[in-house]
Amino acid sequence: MALNKRRFDALIIGAGGAGLNAAIQLANTDARVAVVSKVFPTRSHTVAAQGGVNAALANVLPDNWHWHMFDTVKGSDYLGDQDAIEFMCREAIPTVYELEHNGVPFSRLDDGKIYQRAFGGQSQDFGGAQAARTCAAADRTGHAILHALYQQNVRARTHFFDEYFAIDLIRDDEGAILGALVMEIETGEPLLIEAKATVLATGGCGQVYRTTSNAHINTGDGMAMALRAGIPLMDMEFFQFHPTGIAGRGMLITEGVRGEGGYLVNRDGERFMERYAPNAKDLASRDVVSRAIVTEVKEGRGCGPQADHVLLKVDHLGEEIVSKRLPGIRESGRIFAGVDAAHEPLPVFPTAHYVMGGIPTDPYGRVIVPQGTGEEVVPGLYAAGECACVSVHGANRLGGNSLLDILVFGRAAGLDVIENLQEHKNHRPMNESSVEAAMARLTRWDQKGEGISIRELRDEFRKTMEDHAGVFRTEEIMGEGVEKLKALRDRLPEVRLHDHSKVFNTARVEALELENLFDTGIAIAYSALMRKESRGAHSRPDYPDRDDTNWMKHSLYFREDDRMDYKPVRTKPLTVETFPPKARVY
């Protein structure tokens, strides 16, 4: 049967904040742009972002982008690239105004300006008093932004392929990307989409862990596609565990709760963050708070019958503030913890939340790979959002910087694609062998007979990741983990689908996702084992200190032979002075 083909100027894979903000730039020109998403766009996980988006608007307290930049560099534990961080913090301001113009219903201040709240890691005047930099639409900011961006794309008549699953990138012998093979979930039919430029905006991979705030769809699809196309993943060892997931379930309780004045207590009712971060207390950086909670529980000061969580108190703020500023949290607490946050504390424990690492790109969203002693751009390929690593978050992301990252760099990628299309008027010739390789990934699941079930291997994999690549990491725990993961990976070819039907076969989608989970999960575990220092979210009891002499560098994991490589951190900003590494205390 002949393979169906479609041609577009640009192909965007993923319809979250990054993909939609890239698409809207392109749709506003006369470029033909296709957006492929495995779910209807407003179901993308951007919708779950709660707290807000950072920008130094100074609507509440004095602020400027340079302070924002300092906080981000410090928050990254000096692993973030300072040129990219400067770019992001400057762009933050027009980006938020553009969002507002696009209809996002931000909460407001009495003077009519956008409401901004305090978030962890934010300071005035390079490490001074707490700043209020996070622009919020109650505690549903991601939802408000995603819907507004989708609406703007509807206005601009962007071409959507809803519920299409991307199988693999298609590339020619020179490594240029020619588009992607995708599958229509409703019919199970493959479709080849040719494009002069392809943007990966597929989001994160939180599903590699068993307990996660991430949605079922966050399976690292774009990252795994890049790996299979020979592109490395950068800084994958840095995985953020959000301090306040609902204990035992993983659903997120936004940092905004602490920004509004909520705080954590242990079984003795002690406000323990005062011990770990005397100044910032409950608004210290996320890695600091997560480790503090895990330490409290490990040392027997946890709450509940199992002493396996701590409590987040908000009830002292009063019912009015809670229902006005944190309505979604109150609802989640009621549904998932059976607790009314306005009257009782919420049981919380860290939950796998965000991957700082990803596909290496420059600030224009172009994917870059090592070449000789330097780097070069992969022709025709872009990445933006959580699946990309620019790197602005370095070893630890600040709250409110992820929505910012996806919007700023989604937009930048879209704009660069427009420029790129001026120079490249024609599609490159198709490469049949690459299409065949991608088709093989699809047809592999047509194999019949007895075998391991998807569920069995997935459960075992996610548990192994949680036990061996979690919050605390020693050589022994991780070494064992990598061996276990490799052994599990060897069993992957034995997995069989029992259901081979075509129409809306979610089992087939989960099989394809399982392969992606393996590729990204092993990248995390491997990179983590190799980094012998503690930095940001990567915390090693056996190497408790940050080692700037040997380890102030980005890791690159290649799928082929599980090879590691490293590249220097870009410490020179665009226009201002470098922030030299300092001890990171809050």
Place this chain on the structure above:
Amino acid sequence: MKFLVSRFNPESDTSPYMQEFEVEVVRGMMLRDALLEIKRHDESFAFRHSCGEGVCGSDGVNVNGTNKLACITPISELTEPVEVRPFPGRPIIRDLVVDMTQFYQQYRAVKPWLVRDDPMPEQEILQSPEERDKLDGLYECILCGCCSTACPSFWWNPEKFHGPQALLTAWRFLADSRDQATDERLDALEGPYKLFRCHTIMNCVDVCPKGLNPTKAIGHIKTLMLKNAV
């Protein structure tokens, strides 16, 4: 606990049928957890789901006759046997997965974006907290479709009646102090179909998992239309 789940695979079945499953219920279990448990035993069972916390709007289903979001519906609130069916009135693609094309078409038909004729200011368009408060109860819609697929008027005229979801969205923009297309929006809703098929049956209000009130929004649109007409 006994579950009766609607099954239909167009490749092998001529019509939907109910299949029985026994699911071991644990404390705090949501309906989505039970559906996932069923899928663990039978991977061919298909339903949409994603975030698991009631914000993505993927897993709307009909449970014991009422449209609900599976991920925020506690099993403890359901009576046995739990009958799970796809949304009523929509073409079934497979099992609990329905074709929502018309629902999305109606959403797009109300021009769900902010329209502004004035030049954009350099900073934000100002809006007072009181003006912003008018959007509460409107912008939170997650497009799950529970309301429109529970609406008899939408069952009878899905191609012409906008349905509660799209009308809630229409009012979300009419109520926004920043929007400058009030007349165009109202004109577009005139005629007996798009807006006026609503007979205030209020199924939409009963089923909305986010506690929104489309009927009230529709009432606001009618009142505004009347005000503008006289």
Place this chain on the structure above:
Amino acid sequence: MSRKASGLKAWAIQRLTAIYIGLFALYLVAVLLFAAPVDFVAWKEWIGGPLVSVMLLLFIVSVLMHAWIGVRDILIDYVHPIAIRASLLGLVAMALVGMGLWAAQALILVRMA
């Protein structure tokens, strides 16, 4: 149904006529309870009075319009084939107009008598 068929106007008329029908019904009940005409002559006199006959005429018109909009709504909801719907609407219109004429005739006869 033509694209120009009214939405707002029909909706507003339905509500206005409903209010009038309700008020008039209350008035009717009050009269019958507290000042019911004792015989046919008194009855004719009451109905034939200028104010009452105008109110009654308005009531009849209201009921007919209200019925027309209500039936039209039901037909729009449930009867989709355009030919059948048009025929039914035609029949209903004829019946309503007939009833209206009949009522008007009765009213005129009462006043002339």
